[in-house]
Structures are given as C-alpha cells and as structure tokens.
C-alpha cells in the first residue's frame with residue numbers, strides 16, 4: 288500500500304495550532320469542484336515533502352503553504368514538479 292502523507296503534518300512543521308486550524312478551515316471551504324482529488328493531493332504533497340524548496344510547510348519558490356496550493360485542482364508547482 289502506498290505511503291499516505293498527512294496534509295496536516297505537512298503544515299504542522301513550526302506553525303502554530305491556530306494557523307494549522309485556519310489553513311484546515313480554508314481548505315475545507317474550497318468548493319468541491321475546485322479541490323484536487325485526494326490521490327492527486329497526496330501525490331503532490333509527497334513531491335513537495337522531498338523538494339529542496341520545501342521548508343516548514345511553505346514552498347520557498349512561491350511562498351505558499353504547499354497544503355493550500357496543492358489542494359486546489361488548477362494550481363501548479365512553480366517548478367513544474369506537479
């Protein structure tokens with residue numbers, strides 16, 4: 288079985304509980320038809336987790352929280368990794 292990446296764990300590194308809750312709420316509020324499918328999201332987050340630009344839940348290339356960027360279907364990695 289494929290390893291699952293916890294979205295919350297990705298965001299968790301060095302951010303407060305309050306910010307993690309805020310991000311979770313924000314993601315939950317994304318309209319369903321705009322959200323990336325779970326499998327797509329997990330694949331994206333796995334790539335980010337191994338990326339040299341990934342730092343403390345943020346993408347050093349674009350400054351986004353990767354969990355937010357990856358959760359939106361139409362978003363893309365600035366380095367075309369996904």
Ligand code: SF4
Nearest residue numbers: 335338341346364368
């Ligand atoms: S969005 Fe792209 S550049 Fe940014 S951390 Fe993820 S894989 Fe790396």
